[in-house]
Amino acid sequence: MKLEGERWRTLVSTVRLGKDEYRVVRPAQPVSHAPLFEGFEGVESCVDKNAARTIAMAWVFAMRSPRTLVYLPLRQSGNTECVWSDGPFLDLVLMHHSLGFRLSRWKEVRARLGDGRPHTVVCRGFGAEPDHERRYHRENRDLLRGEVVGETVFVVGSAPAFHSAGPEFQRLVEDGPQFMHENPGEHCCAEITEDLRHWKWLHVFYCDDHRVHA
Numbered sequence: 680m681k682l683e684g685e686r687w688r689t690l691v692s693t694v695r696l697g698k699d700e701y702r703v704v705r706p707a708q709p710v711s712h713a714p715l716f717e718g719f720e721g722v723e724s725c726v727d728k729n730a731a732r733t734i735a736m737a738w739v740f741a742m743r744s745p746r747t748l749v750y751l752p753l754r755q756s757g758n759t760e761c762v763w764s765d766g767p768f769l770d771l772v773l774m775h776h777s778l779g780f781r782l783s784r785w786k787e788v789r790a791r792l793g794d795g796r797p798h799t800v801v802c803r804g805f806g807a808e809p810d811h812e813r814r815y816h817r818e819n820r821d822l823l824r825g826e827v828v829g830e831t832v833f834v835v836g837s838a839p840a841f842h843s844a845g846p847e848f849q850r851l852v853e854d855g856p857q858f859m860h861e862n863p864g865e866h867c868c869a870e871i872t873e874d875l876r877h878w879k880w881l882h883v884f885y886c887d888d889h890r891v892h893a
Contacts, residue, residue, distance in 0.1 A: 691703070705792070785831060
């Protein structure tokens with residue numbers, strides 16, 4: 680399945696806190712089979728192909744939407760039998776650092792989302808392959824940062840930072856199911872590191888073969 684051209688049904692909410700207004704986009708349907716948890720080397724999620732597609736679509740949308748908080752409610756996503764954590768399970772928020780959003784405000788924003796307005800996003804893809812060598816330049820400042828606050832994982836960065844990590848999710852969606860079918864029991868994942876040099880930070884991996892194709 681090609682990611683570009685796929686449609687993603689979402690809900691759009693506008694939340695006002697004092698003089699500040701925030702636009703939040705989230706999936707129209709609950710995301711199942713994507714428990715997100717703190718693991719041994721960072722934050723991890725075990726997904727099936729539909730959940731992988733949702734995360735990839737959200738990543739593309741976040742890359743192209745600097746004024747939006749992209750919210751994936753994953754705490755109740757189920758499929759916990761394939762993970763080695765007893766929780767707590769976490770939500771995921773993707774956003775640009777240019778928003779200047781204080782993470783401590785998130786619970787209040789989340790509580791005011793309401794029903795939201797239905798909106799369909801057509802995935803435009805990630806565009807040209809990023810310059811991966813630039814990741815290792817000392818002067819590079821387009822890096823993703825992650826933080827767990829309360830019950831939520833926040834991934835914060837610039838458009839180039841989201842773009843640089845994007846192909847990991849594109850390959851997971853477009854090539855992962857066939858790989859798992861042809862190589863049962865093998866490991867297939869998207870792995871995003873905080874500074875791209877040291878330790879794993881966000882690790883999204885397929886569950887075993889029968890769950891991926893369920």
